[in-house]
Amino acid sequence: MEVVLIGGAILWGLPLPVTAAQILWINLIADSLPAVALAFEPKEKQLMEQPPRQKLSPILDAQLKVAIFTIGLFSALILLVIFALLGGGTVMFVALGLNSLFYVFVCRSLRRPIFEYNPFSNKALTFSVVFGVLALAAAVYLPPLQILLKTQPLGLAEWFFLFILGLANVLAIEIIKFARISI
Numbered sequence: 001m002e003v004v005l006i007g008g009a010i011l012w013g014l015p016l017p018v019t020a021a022q023i024l025w026i027n028l029i030a031d032s033l034p035a036v037a038l039a040f041e042p043k044e045k046q047l048m049e050q051p052p053r054q055k056l057s058p059i060l061d062a063q064l065k066v067a068i069f070t071i072g073l074f075s076a077l078i079l080l081v082i083f084a085l086l087g088g089g090t091v092m093f094v095a096l097g098l099n100s101l102f103y104v105f106v107c108r109s110l111r112r113p114i115f116e117y118n119p120f121s122n123k124a125l126t127f128s129v130v131f132g133v134l135a136l137a138a139a140v141y142l143p144p145l146q147i148l149l150k151t152q153p154l155g156l157a158e159w160f161f162l163f164i165l166g167l168a169n170v171l172a173i174e175i176i177k178f179a180r181i182s183i
Helices: 001-010 020-030 034-038 062-086 089-106 125-140 143-149 156-182
Strands: none
Touching: 001 062, 001 089, 001 156, 020 089, 020 143, 034 125, 034 143, 062 089, 062 125, 062 156, 089 143, 089 156, 143 156
């Protein structure tokens, strides 16, 4: 997603939306724990009712590849439009981080919509996402991290907008997932 975001900004003649240090912060600090927490996700109840895959069939079928591409492109384009309208590296840094943290809840199941299970039942995942949000807030408000990551404090309205944007992205991904499952 970061590649599309940065590539799109370059093509539109905009400044870079996030720095390399900000991308590293998101990938190492905010994303690492949620990725590990997904390993502790309980198995799906109807998993054994699914027919087995063919022996030589790919893990990522054509439908799943299209869904992954569509989700990534959609998310990056939304962030790029917001950057073009609002600017501000800190806004993009937080938007990208929150988008990534919210996205992990959608990844819990590729077969079932998020509305069919308790998104907070995996305590490790919930804790790791809360930690990720706190790490983003630390990067925005702690002076040493502000210098390192070139961030500035955000107001409550900006945080609210970015949380709503993250939730809207989850809804859009669920729609894409529903369309994939229905095919």
